[in-house]
Amino acid sequence: MRLNMLTDATRVLLSRINLFEGLPPEALDSLWAGSKVRQINQGGFVFQQGEAAQCVYILLSGRVRLVQHSAYGKDVTLATFVEGDLIGLVAALSEEIYPASAEVLSDSEILITPHELMWALMRQYSELPLRALMIIASRLHEAHERIRELSVERVQQRIARAIVRLAQKTGVKQPDGSLKLDIRLSRQDLAQMTGTTLETVSRTLTAWEKSEMVEAGRESLIILNPHHLMLIAEDLIEP
Numbered sequence: 001m002r003l004n005m006l007t008d009a010t011r012v013l014l015s016r017i018n019l020f021e022g023l024p025p026e027a028l029d030s031l032w033a034g035s036k037v038r039q040i041n042q043g044g045f046v047f048q049q050g051e052a053a054q055c056v057y058i059l060l061s062g063r064v065r066l067v068q069h070s071a072y073g074k075d076v077t078l079a080t081f082v083e084g085d086l087i088g089l090v091a092a093l094s095e096e097i098y099p100a101s102a103e104v105l106s107d108s109e110i111l112i113t114p115h116e117l118m119w120a121l122m123r124q125y126s127e128l129p130l131r132a133l134m135i136i137a138s139r140l141h142e143a144h145e146r147i148r149e150l151s152v153e154r155v156q157q158r159i160a161r162a163i164v165r166l167a168q169k170t171g172v173k174q175p176d177g178s179l180k181l182d183i184r185l186s187r188q189d190l191a192q193m194t195g196t197t198l199e200t201v202s203r204t205l206t207a208w209e210k211s212e213m214v215e216a217g218r219e220s221l222i223i224l225n226p227h228h229l230m231l232i233a234e235d236l237i238e239p
Contacts, residue, residue, distance in 0.1 A: 053091035062108025
C-alpha cells in the first residue's frame with residue numbers, strides 16, 4: 001500500500017531514527033515518495049532467510065524479531081525490533097541475501113525502501129554513509145557481545161541479560177514499579193535468544209517466580225524486581 005501524504009507523526013518518527021536525524025524535510029519527502037507501506041499481521045514475515053536483499057525496512061509500528069533457521073531445524077533469535085528500528089540495512093546495502101528471517105510478533109506497519117533509493121539518498125546527503133557505517137559498526141559490536149555471552153556466561157546470566165535487553169526496548173513501567181514487556185515472549189523464544197533449552201528456561205523462570213523476581217505467563221513476562229534481575233545480568237550476585 002502506498003500512502004500519498006507523509007503525516008506529521010510519521011515525519012517525527014522518521015526524523016528521530018539515527019540514520020535520518022537532522023536531514024532536511026525534502027530528504028524525508030523523497031524517502032516517503034519512493035517507498036511503500038505494508039501492513040503485516042502477527043505471524044507473518046517481512047522477508048525470509050535466503051531471499052535476495054533488495055530493500056531496507058523501517059518499522060513504523062509493531063514488533064519484529066530476526067530469527068535464523070539452522071540446517072538442524074533449530075531457530076536462533078538474533079535481534080528484536082521495535083518502532084523506529086531499521087531492518088535489513090546491511091544486507092540491502094551489500095545486495096546480498098538475507099541471512100535470517102524477519103518474523104512479525106505483533107501486527108506491524110512497515111515502510112519498504114528499495115536499496116537503489118537508499119543509495120541515491122546517500123549520494124545526495126553526505127552524512128548518511130557515515131551514519132550507516134556507525135549503525136553497522138554498532139550491530140557488529142552487538143553480535144560480538146552475543147558471541148561472548150554464549151561463550152563465557154552462565155546460562156542464568158544469559159537469560160537475565162536477554163530479559164533486561166528486551167525490557168530496555170519494550171518495557172512498560174507499571175504503577176507498582178514493575179516492568180511489563182510489551183512483546184509476545186514465550187519460553188521457547190527466550191531459549192532461542194540465549195542458546196539454551198526450553199527446560200532450562202522454564203526451570204530458571206520458575207525459580208525466579210518463587211523468589212518474586214518475575215511473573216511469567218505463557219507468552220508474557222513481568223519483571224517484579226528489575227534491580228535484582230539487573231544484578232544477575234551483570235553477574236554481581238548469584239542467580
